[in-house]
Amino acid sequence: MSEPITFDAILAAAAATGEPTRLRLLALVSETELTVSELVTILGQSQPRISRHLKLLVEAGLVERHREGSWVFFRIAQTGPVGGFARDVIERLAPGDVHLTADCARLDQVRKTRATQAANYFAAQAANWDQLRALHVPEEKVEAAIRAAAGPDPIQTLLDLGTGTGRMLELLGPLAARAVGIDQSPQMLSVARARIERAGLRNVQLRQGDIYAAPVEADGYDLVIMHQVLHYLDDPLRAIREAARALRPGGRLLIVDFAPHEDETLRTAHAHRRLGFAAEEIAGFMASAGLDLTMKSDLVPGRGEANKLTVSLWLGRDPRVLADPLPVTTREFA
Structure with a gap:
């Protein structure tokens, strides 16, 4: 009610x-x-x-x-x-109401303009993407925190939404029986494929797709990660709901992104839509997607890192309970 x-x-x-x-x-x-x-x-x-x-x-x-x-x-x-x-x-x-049809068409054009700007940026930056991570606290700190959040136990199925150059797949893929990376940019996926091949990860698949309608099965993944993705999106909540759709009962969503900051140059120079996210905002997104927030941590710049950005991690869990877990091969092909 x-x-x-x-x-x-x-x-x-x-x-x-x-x-x-x-x-x-x-x-x-x-x-x-x-x-x-x-x-x-x-x-x-x-x-x-x-x-x-x-x-x-x-x-x-x-x-x-x-x-x-x-x-x-x-x-x-x-x-x-x-x-x-x-x-x-x-x-x-009423769907298709005459008063709203033109507004929806112009909204679609605004979204296409945003998407084109982002795609052009990603295509231009694909080759040196990892170097851009120097904007925030050292990557080794971030990756250590990500490994700790993922935990030491093996992962049956891993999904990396907005995989970019595939670094998260390289980092966490060895823990997974099967891993899938999704990205909209062909240029990014080309870099990711080369990285995955160098790492010898035969359990990893890469797919081109929209983060708002990921080409993956529902209820199929133990761990979904969204690493430095949300600040590029015009609708972060929609993307989080899509990530939640992919989680199996009891599965986890790990979000890694910037804490709130005021570096306006990132909008124009690096196509950032958002200048970080407050703790309560992501908590609200998680709740709206039906997930329980179980962990939040901040990686704050240390001495000598005054110009670096703080990176935050949020871990959410699907509250549903899988009474009788099936092996990954059975779940995939049943």
Whole structure:
């Protein structure tokens, strides 16, 4: 049963949604988090007008707002009774409604522009990708923490979403009976294939695919890792939900990314969409994806590393229980 909403809260929410532009805005931010400038582009209205409408939606509790450096992101409220009201309203909109079709087409174009910019960046940087990791605390510290989080026990099935150059597969692949790496960039996958071949890892498969619709089976992986991936994405929650879909009962999701920072140059120079993630934000994403957060740790720069970024690790677990675990070969082909 839905959580009850107070009389005044329902009135405020109804008033906020009862205007054409605000309902269009609510529908758009239910798809992905968007900036004011992106919403201005999609709706073709002035920035002050869009900002006023967003302010009313935020005040009514229908939309969440968070600032990152010079950028401000908006998305439909994820929690609370009014958030549930907002999602119910959007779910009841008729698919293909004439008032929203053009907005959806322009949203798709915004997403394609983002994807093209990211793809161009990854293609240009594939050969020297590992050197770019010098932005944060030493890689050996990060990898030691990743190995510790993965644990010493053998892994039946491992999935690396956004595998890039395949370093995580090289690091954790020897622990797994089977490992799969997914990446959108052919150039990155070429580098990853060469790395995997050099390492002699015959249990690893590489596939080109969309992180939002990974070409992998559901309920099939003991450990899913997303290493330095989320800050490139326009919809981190959607990607985490896709990762959760791939987890078997009791499986674990390990996220490695930057803690919040203010280095705006990473947006333009390195195609970063987000400037890190706060602990409570990833915890909220995990909960929304149906996962229990079991571990959070920060790797803070030490002496002589003043200009380095802090790296955070989050470990989530699928709360379902697999009563009678099957061997990996049986699960794959049954």
